[in-house]
Amino acid sequence: MRRTHNCGELRATDAGKEVVLMGWVQRRRDHGGVIFIDFRDRGGITQIVFNPEHSPASHEKAQVIRSEYVLGVRGKVLLRPDDMLNDKMDTGAIEIMVDELKIFSHAETPVFPVEDRVEASESIRLKHRHLDLRRPQLQKNIMARHTASQAIREYLNDLGFLDIETPFLTKSTPEGARDYLVPSRVSQGNFYALPQSPQLFKQMLMISGFERYYQIVRCFRDEDLRADRQPEFTQIDMELSFVGEDDIMEITEGLIKTVFKKVRDIDVNTPFDRITYAEAMERFGLDRPDLRFGMELCNVSDIVKDTGFKVFASVVKNGGMVKAINAKGCINFSRKEIDSLTDFAAIYRAKGLAWIKVKEDGWQSPIAKFFTQEEKDVLAKRIDMETGDLIFFVADTPQITNEALGQLRNELARRLDLIDSNTYRFVWVTHFPLLEYDEMEKRYQALHHPFTAPLEEDLDKLDTDPLNVRSRAYDMVLNGTEIGGGSIRIHSQELQEKVLKTLGISEEEAHEKFGFLLDALASGTPPHGGLAFGFDRLAMLLCQEESIRDVIAFPKTQKASCLLTDAPSQAGVAQLQELAIKVVKIEE
RNA sequence: GGGGGCGUAGUUCAGUUUGGUUAGAACGCCUGCCUGUCACGCAGGAGGUCGCCGGUUCGAGUCCGGUCGCUCCCGCCA
Numbered sequence: 001m002r003r004t005h006n007c008g009e010l011r012a013t014d015a016g017k018e019v020v021l022m023g024w025v026q027r028r029r030d031h032g033g034v035i036f037i038d039f040r041d042r043g044g045i046t047q048i049v050f051n052p053e054h055s056p057a058s059h060e061k062a063q064v065i066r067s068e069y070v071l072g073v074r075g076k077v078l079l080r081p082d083d084m085l086n087d088k089m090d091t092g093a094i095e096i097m098v099d100e101l102k103i104f105s106h107a108e109t110p111v112f113p114v115e116d117r118v119e120a121s122e123s124i125r126l127k128h129r130h131l132d133l134r135r136p137q138l139q140k141n142i143m144a145r146h147t148a149s150q151a152i153r154e155y156l157n158d159l160g161f162l163d164i165e166t167p168f169l170t171k172s173t174p175e176g177a178r179d180y181l182v183p184s185r186v187s188q189g190n191f192y193a194l195p196q197s198p199q200l201f202k203q204m205l206m207i208s209g210f211e212r213y214y215q216i217v218r219c220f221r222d223e224d225l226r227a228d229r230q231p232e233f234t235q236i237d238m239e240l241s242f243v244g245e246d247d248i249m250e251i252t253e254g255l256i257k258t259v260f261k262k263v264r265d266i267d268v269n270t271p272f273d274r275i276t277y278a279e280a281m282e283r284f285g286l287d288r289p290d291l292r293f294g295m296e297l298c299n300v301s302d303i304v305k306d307t308g309f310k311v312f313a314s315v316v317k318n319g320g321m322v323k324a325i326n327a328k329g330c331i332n333f334s335r336k337e338i339d340s341l342t343d344f345a346a347i348y349r350a351k352g353l354a355w356i357k358v359k360e361d362g363w364q365s366p367i368a369k370f371f372t373q374e375e376k377d378v379l380a381k382r383i384d385m386e387t388g389d390l391i392f393f394v395a396d397t398p399q400i401t402n403e404a405l406g407q408l409r410n411e412l413a414r415r416l417d418l419i420d421s422n423t424y425r426f427v428w429v430t431h432f433p434l435l436e437y438d439e440m441e442k443r444y445q446a447l448h449h450p451f452t453a454p455l456e457e458d459l460d461k462l463d464t465d466p467l468n469v470r471s472r473a474y475d476m477v478l479n480g481t482e483i484g485g486g487s488i489r490i491h492s493q494e495l496q497e498k499v500l501k502t503l504g505i506s507e508e509e510a511h512e513k514f515g516f517l518l519d520a521l522a523s524g525t526p527p528h529g530g531l532a533f534g535f536d537r538l539a540m541l542l543c544q545e546e547s548i549r550d551v552i553a554f555p556k557t558q559k560a561s562c563l564l565t566d567a568p569s570q571a572g573v574a575q576l577q578e579l580a581i582k583v584v585k586i587e588e
Numbered sequence: 589g590g591g592g593g594c595g596u597a598g599u600u601c602a603g604u605u606u607g608g609u610u611a612g613a614a615c616g617c618c619u620g621c622c623u624g625u626c627a628c629g630c631a632g633g634a635g636g637u638c639g640c641c642g643g644u645u646c647g648a649g650u651c652c653g654g655u656c657g658c659u660c661c662c663g664c665c666a
Contacts, residue, residue, distance in 0.1 A: 223664055
């Protein structure tokens, strides 16, 4: 018996053919006489029929068949009678009348039915991932992911990129995320770190003269998980020599265009819009703006800085910021709805959410009485208040005001159903600040990473006004989600040393941690830059899934454990001894 | 590190507010019947450590304390 077709490809035009299908039993319907089975493989589902009058032997054998049995069947493709077509199935015009049945495997009753519409809990699904992965939806996702990765390889190969592997057992880097450590047996007491990204290696490859590199590569970060974050995740990692921002943007826009076309048959328009970080923050409050709807933020700090409403005035006087958002026509929001939005803003540390309902005869608002008529007029004009509008204000530090109001903007759009889920709106965010100040550690930190080039025109501010140095970093944002980011790198040793120094990394530490890079930079380094996409997130968006776990074959739980294999687990005494590792309990 | 939700039959859930007889439903499973179903139908049946540990009580799925797990979010994630 040799398989001739898959379960998704037979059509009315195949009627009369003798075929052999192999797959799993999706569902069995036994009528006492005739038995119908929905037969599934990765190609789809076809109905197979056991008829005691047609083939008594195979019908008899079919009595024992249950869900998820694995079968091979030989039979003839028959057109179904006109009144028995199933237009919900791709193969609904035909069925296979079985002449010969081979039962390859019996199966225990599955813990949950292998069907898309069944919603088993996530932990059950992960524990029995082999069953979960049989569900057509997950099969589709994993296949779409494959299509995407192949499209990416093909596209980059054609542009002269080389796929070059980089080490997993590598060196811990300061800055950035927590590392996963791997103990060394042959060098006891020493540890490798799994790479958070191949950043330094790809720069080394540029210095080595490979000019165009890519890798679809696993990266590891020991941080807390989210619906869109796993401890090991996949990047589409790229680096190019002799290029500037425009080259990289053009190539990666083409990459995205190709992937969306091949995976979803969606035409993405290029080039993408570009917006600076400063403009994104001003208009949307976030560095990853969702441009599918308007409702932009409005800075009113200058208007309220001397107002009688002390909360606003004092925030501005202390270097804070007051911004507003106009929920057009939302005057009918109840007190309860406004309270729930206030709670929402509080998640992002906003201490309150002031509001104004714009009525025909004036403002209805707890804060209206604090404003003079003149202030009211100026505010109304700035925020474009019209009768029926509902205005929200947040007053806090610039960071909190922007974050809270930016998130509120997204939340309002969701609640007001302003978002067309079939729209794909891409935008580049550029000119990120090079540094930010870490209040906890009392020092500057790289916003992107320490190898990002400062904007040339801002170089002189590195000593005098470091926080206002802009960088040559850029993020690709899709519908309010960052899907990729990168930068033009520093290619001069002097500048690299200077930036490391600004970051408070001593010369000694710099040479210990990055000496190899600094040496390499001095050996003749081409100008270079690159970008990395979060492949899992991209796949998630392509598959229209809510969780990254639905596009990863074997994902981990929020506690970073694998319910299938039960990793992580205790190591044996002998193993630990070999590594000279002793496990100690840490008391609270 | 912090906040929210969840944990009861194989699965999804109700029951927990207000402690009280034998813990229910649907789907799935098993048995029988059924020759055109496609979420087949009909009849019958089995199936429970109410996550775990401890406490209060005459009595705990229900109240209290602890603990474990899953999930969403904040912090964190250059």
